[in-house]
Structure formats: C-alpha cells, structure tokens
Amino acid sequence: MKKALNIFIAAFAMLAAFSLHAADIASGKGTINTINNDAGTVNISHEAIPALKWPAMTMDIKVADRKMLSAVKSGQTVSFGLTKDPTAGYVISHIETVK
Ligand SMILES: [Cu+2]
Numbered sequence: 001m002k003k004a005l006n007i008f009i010a011a012f013a014m015l016a017a018f019s020l021h022a023a024d025i026a027s028g029k030g031t032i033n034t035i036n037n038d039a040g041t042v043n044i045s046h047e048a049i050p051a052l053k054w055p056a057m058t059m060d061i062k063v064a065d066r067k068m069l070s071a072v073k074s075g076q077t078v079s080f081g082l083t084k085d086p087t088a089g090y091v092i093s094h095i096e097t098v099k
Contacts, residue, residue: 024081024093026051032076033058039068044078044093052082052090062091072097 030046045058063069064083072078072095080095 006009022056023039025084025090026082027079028054028077028082029077029098032074032078034074035069035072036060037066037069042069042072044080049082053064062088064068064093068092068095071095076077 026049028046028049030044032044033045035042039060039062041062043058043060046054046056048054048056061080061082062085064085069070077098078095079098081093082090083093085091
C-alpha cells in the first residue's frame with residue numbers, strides 16, 4: 001500500500017512539473033508579431049485569457065528572461081505562461097512554440 005502511494009506521489013509530482021509552473025497566474029496562446037531584444041519584449045496577438053479577464057488583443061509583453069527571445073521567431077504560434085512582477089506587471093515566464 002505504501003509503495004502504491006509512493007508511485008502515485010511520484011507520478012503526480014512529474015505531472016505537476018510538466019504541466020504546471022508554480023508561479024504562473026495564467027497561460028495564453030497567440031502569434032508572435034515582433035521581437036524587441038532591446039526592450040526585452042514580444043509583441044503578440046493573443047487569444048482571450050479568461051484568468052485575467054483579458055480579451056483577445058495585440059500587445060507588448062516583457063519576458064522574465066531575455067534568453068527566451070532567441071527561442072521564438074516572428075509569425076510563430078506560441079503558448080506562454082504569465083507571472084506578475086512587482087514592477088514590470090505581467091511578464092512571460094515561459095514560452096513554447098505550438099505546432
Ligand atoms: Cu493582452
């Protein structure tokens with residue numbers, strides 16, 4: 001019984017690690033329009049984000065780490081997570097291309 005419980009806990013931890021980023025407040029999906037390396041932002045046309053009550057829109061969003069900017073290109077469809085930075089507001093915590 002204890003072994004089964006441990007396996008369950010391990011499986012749950014793995015699932016949580018892959019699907020949930022603990023600090024994320026919301027996630028979104030959109031298309032990258034432009035990348036601004038100097039500002040550390042992407043201009044993105046994103047779908048509605050119900051968790052933030054944001055309608056679909058086109059906006060600049062800062063990335064938490066500029067290294068993320070080299071992983072995406074203009075025109076790509078991406079999914080992303082958002083965290084709230086005390087000074088910068090909502091920032092992209094992670095970003096992945098969607099095929
Ligand atoms: Cu927006």
